Amino acid sequence: MSKLLIVGISDYKLSRHPNVIVTYALGSCVGICLYDNQTKIGGLSHIMLPNSNMFPKTDNINRKKFADTAIQDLVKDLVAMGANRFRLVAKIAGGAQMFQMQQGSQIGNIGHRNISSVKKTLQALRIPIVAEDVGSNFGRTVYFSLDTGTMRVQSLNRNVCEF
Amino acid sequence: MSGENLYQDNIKRGEYLINNYDELNDMHIDVLREIGNIGAGNAASALADILNEKVGISLPKVRITEFDTAVNALGGAETMTVGVLVNFCGDANGMIMFLLNMNDASAIMSILMQEDDEAEGQLSELKLSAIKEIGNILASSYINSISLLTGLEIRISVPYMAIDMAGALMSVPIIEFGSIGDKVMFIEECFSVEENNLTSNIIMFAEIETLKIIMERLGIKI
Numbered sequence: 001m002s003k004l005l006i007v008g009i010s011d012y013k014l015s016r017h018p019n020v021i022v023t024y025a026l027g028s029c030v031g032i033c034l035y036d037n038q039t040k041i042g043g044l045s046h047i048m049l050p051n052s053n054m055f056p057k058t059d060n061i062n063r064k065k066f067a068d069t070a071i072q073d074l075v076k077d078l079v080a081m082g083a084n085r086f087r088l089v090a091k092i093a094g095g096a097q098m099f100q101m102q103q104g105s106q107i108g109n110i111g112h113r114n115i116s117s118v119k120k121t122l123q124a125l126r127i128p129i130v131a132e133d134v135g136s137n138f139g140r141t142v143y144f145s146l147d148t149g150t151m152r153v154q155s156l157n158r159n160v161c162e163f
Numbered sequence: 164m165s166g167e168n169l170y171q172d173n174i175k176r177g178e179y180l181i182n183n184y185d186e187l188n189d190m191h192i193d194v195l196r197e198i199g200n201i202g203a204g205n206a207a208s209a210l211a212d213i214l215n216e217k218v219g220i221s222l223p224k225v226r227i228t229e230f231d232t233a234v235n236a237l238g239g240a241e242t243m244t245v246g247v248l249v250n251f252c253g254d255a256n257g258m259i260m261f262l263l264n265m266n267d268a269s270a271i272m273s274i275l276m277q278e279d280d281e282a283e284g285q286l287s288e289l290k291l292s293a294i295k296e297i298g299n300i301l302a303s304s305y306i307n308s309i310s311l312l313t314g315l316e317i318r319i320s321v322p323y324m325a326i327d328m329a330g331a332l333m334s335v336p337i338i339e340f341g342s343i344g345d346k347v348m349f350i351e352e353c354f355s356v357e358e359n360n361l362t363s364n365i366i367m368f369a370e371i372e373t374l375k376i377i378m379e380r381l382g383i384k385i
Contacts, residue, residue, distance in 0.1 A: 008229075008230065008231035008234075009230040009231055009234065009334070009337065010230060010341075010345070024234075024240040024241055024328075024330055025234065025240040025241055025328040025329070025330025025331045025334070026331065026334070027327075027328075027330070027331035027332065027333075027334030027335060027338075028334055028335060028338055029334055029338070048230070048334075048337070048338055048341065049338065049342055054342070062345050065341075065345075096331070098325050098327060098331055098332055098334070098335050099246075099248050099323035099324070099325050099335060100323060100325075101320075101323055110338055137325070138327055138331070139327045139328035139330065139331025139332070139334075140331075141240075141241060141328070156241075156243050156327060156328060157327075
């Protein structure tokens with residue numbers, strides 16, 4: 001029996017085959033699926049903001065909210081669960097611009113900033129991005145199947161896409 | 164304890180600074196509820212003028228919730244929703260969102276334009292821009308009443324519209340106002356046009372600094 005695990009905003013979950021992890025209605029947030037295809041262990045992170053370094057170190061921040069800290073922590077947890085650090089691959093989705101605001105507005109391009117921070121963090125950790133469905137202007141729900149490592153993206157105005 | 168006593172009590176407690184939404188006390192929440200009431204009351208009468216129908220408003224709800232609860236507050240994260248967003252800035256900073264589901268959006272348009280020749284779930288460009296304008300008018304009347312009440316100078320942006328999953332739309336203010344702490348505060352009201360059984364929501368998000376300024380203007384220490 002496969003279980004469905006739900007990931008909320010600024011959270012992540014990890015599990016193993018044959019479970020499915022889902023996160024609903026990603027707007028400008030980004031969903032990051034990490035997978036080790038040998039052990040079939042994987043995790044899905046739903047980040048909200050690009051960087052934790054906008055806050056002083058002393059602050060008690062929620063590390064799962066930021067791309068940089070959430071991905072680092074998820075990798076650690078996956079390794080602790082038995083995944084091989086060097087086999088991990090990433091698939092990412094989200095980072096849309098929901099409302100077409102003026103150019104240059106901070107809130108308007110938060111999706112872009114989230115995507116680039118996710119990519120930078122993954123690159124620093126040497127985790128290859130094997131598929132991405134990012135940007136544009138629509139919301140996405142992501143199902144991450146740990147059986148196959150498939151990321152299924154559902155939107156309201158587009159057919160279901162599998163990556 | 165009466166409101167007056169609570170107020171005195173707060174003053175005595177002195178320079179106690181609130182940095183997170185979940186530190187707001189019952190009296191602050193009462194004040195916010197009243198602000199929502201005045202803002203939405205004004206917006207509702209604007210809507211009633213536009214539709215030429217009676218518009219009822221619910222008691223305002225002040226919600227201080229975790230992000231996920233906020234996303235699910237308006238009938239499911241994946242529900243297709245029409246959202247109009249207006250930013251406000253100046254002495255007070257925040258966002259107002261006017262939300263309604265697709266069917267109600269079509270129904271409002273058929274009241275306004277006296278025609279309903281379109282397939283279910285489809286809205287023409289013209290109708291979309293009319294809904295955007297309605298959102299704009301409602302948000303302006305909401306903000307105007309706060310501005311009148313407090314004497315603060317508040318400017319509003321042009322309206323932005325999107326039709327998508329409710330959760331994806333809500334993520335925009337949540338990202339904006341959820342960077343500090345793990346909760347967001349919003350004031351939510353439901354409009355109902357009884358004759359046609361329509362409902363819509365207007366929600367207001369504001370920076371914690373803005374809440375402090377508004378309270379101060381109303382003579383409340385925060």
